[in-house]
Amino acid sequence: MTTDQVAGHGSQASGIRLLGWGILAILAAFLVNNVMNVGYGTPALMPALTGGAEGAFVPIAIYAASLLLCVVYVFSSKSTVLRTDAARLHRFNLYFIRGCFWAVLFVGVVDAAIAQLRVENMLTLLFSEETSRALGRSAYVGPYVHMPLVALGFVVALFTRTLGFTWLTLLIVLAELIIVFLRFVFSYEQALMGDLVRYWYAALFLFASAYTLFDEGHVRVDVFYAGFSTRKRGFINAWGSLLLGISTCAVILAIGLNGKTAIINAPVANFEITQTGAVGMFIKYQMAAFLAVFAISMIIQFVSYLFEAVADYRDEPGRREHKPIAH
Template sequence: MAEIYGAPAPGVRMFGWAMLAAMAAFLANAILTFWFGFPGAGAALSGGGARAVLQVLLYAACIGGALVVVQRTGGRSLRTDAELVTAINALLVRAAFWVVLLVGVGDAAVSFLRVNGQLAQVAGETAAGILGRAETRGVCFHVPLVVLGILIGAVTRGIGFLWLSLLVVAAELLIVLSRFVFSYEQAFMADLVRFWYGALFLFASAYTLLEDGHVRVDLLYASLRRDRQGRVNAVGAVILGMLLCWTILVLGFASSSSVIVGPILVFEVTQSGFGMYVKYFMAGFLGVFAVTMMVQFVAQFFEAVADARGEAGARQTHAEMT
């Protein structure tokens, strides 16, 4: 693979994989801090105790492990790494698609039964009480669907989020038919459209970046040679792309009231009593956006450096084919 696609670049590979490892450690530390009561890695310098030190060591272990793997696979080329990182990202997006599909359909069904007074008849009084509260619906109903969605995403192939556009159209069509034909409309129907549309917009961003389908407002880039385009993309991936993703993650997980973690901790819902209980998921969409974009920016960084070095094997994007 290295002989076909170019010479190894250990320094570039170490930077990219260390960035992904640091993000994984950051997310793991966020889970430990907000859901398991750990003091946070920053508390290691202010008397946080052994658990805070453990969180610091988690960063060292993840980054160190990434560097060791890079060293042991020294013959791997940048384009090979880019393909691997893109495959990992495709897995993440597939899992996210199945999660929002299952949660959307399941929560809409529960809301439909609840608004029509049939939930207790179908599920029983106890289950109806559980599903009528945001916290218990999230833990007892949403979490199993999330796990199932991740498992399905792990064993399926294809870019699942492409189907979200069809689902959004179907949900909108359902609203039109039910409202103007049957004079029936409920809050959960509009919630489902917003839920799936938000997922479509944010989950598709990494795929758009992969295929170079985003809008470039420039006067020079299109006329540059591929090696110079590679330099531009490499710098942009680090300074603009990765920095933006880190900004979203750091601000989103800064405290228990931050824009991402805050709604998830309290299972935030909309004010409409019979709407869907998925508003906190939409806060999580922003985190998924930052993670998938970070992963794809690392893949783009590898590809861009390979282009800048004039290596063979450059992939042709949809934008270039059109």
């Protein structure tokens, strides 16, 4: 296929590109509006559309601007082929996931250390009385300890290329080994140890899901798929991405981020901690946020997957070879 033909294929795919980037534009607007709603009290989109809500123009303006940017991008890059868009989205997702992995590594190590010092009443040896008391409150640790570490994680992710799956798995094994060693050799155990393992386990499985989709590593209950042609697989994957993948993740976000009392918003806004309280780690609110990270990264990856699937259906060049796993 010549360069002109490839460009022609990109122009003809404007509709599917508008759909994919439109989904991401709505996702971005939804997340921005969620922050505005929870943090600053602006109304959600539906109350704004029905009228009567103070500040109704804010969510409408956010969605309109986001969709406008989507349209401008798509029509200003008509020659861009679907696989190029898919690759760009995947690269962004790699950075996003990589940043999340570094963040949970830094937060896990630092918070576990603070919790250990707090349990053993050793904070005052390193910090002033006022700081030691503050480090016993999640409302202080969350914004002033965790958030800078999360930001550091995303900065470090700019200069690294590893996703960290292997290293995080190794750290989980080491943490479990330390728990067993301390419990059975020294009869010593603290709640923070189990908190750290659960924290890293949750991050490993929820953050790795998007890359697993890219690598065709998810379990596929396959009766007919392995025998389909490339075009048929593309057709199935495109509709599956829209009707099953993106819709499921959208429901997670719609329920989890539906106002200040929603199951993701509430723990995050209040820096919620576990029932172990002061003797454990202050990371429960982040584990609630992991659900949002999972849904966001999966939607981005599903849009990338959608672009690739449609490119496969259209028999565009540059297809990645996969080895479907039947189960």
